[in-house]
Amino acid sequence: MLNKVTPRTVILVKELGSLAEQIDDDLLSGASVYARDEWEALRGRWPSASQIAAGAVDLSDDELEVMIGKVRRFRAILEGFRRHALPAYGVWLPAAEVFQAA
Secondary structure, three states, X not given: OOEEOOHHHHHHHHHHHXXXXXXXXXXXXXXXXXXXXXXXXXXXXXXXXXXXHHOXXXXXXXXXXXXXXXXXXXXXXXXXXXXXXXXXXXXXXXXXXXXXXX
């Protein structure tokens, strides 16, 4: 079902874009293949510029808000992994794995 683009839709899509820039520029390069695949699947659901221009998108404003919450959680997870990175090896590990490796 298509949903009409509203001013709120535009704001939500811009927020998704801003979050995506933070993740793409700062966090994704050191993420696992699994995390990158999850990110691509999540991004694949976002409204495209052509959908916005056409005035109809697949996700409702409420669904876009849920998507923003998922992206924020994803960013927080990646930030947590980065804090526990092993720079000498160039890999990110969850804290439990870092302590086991030590």
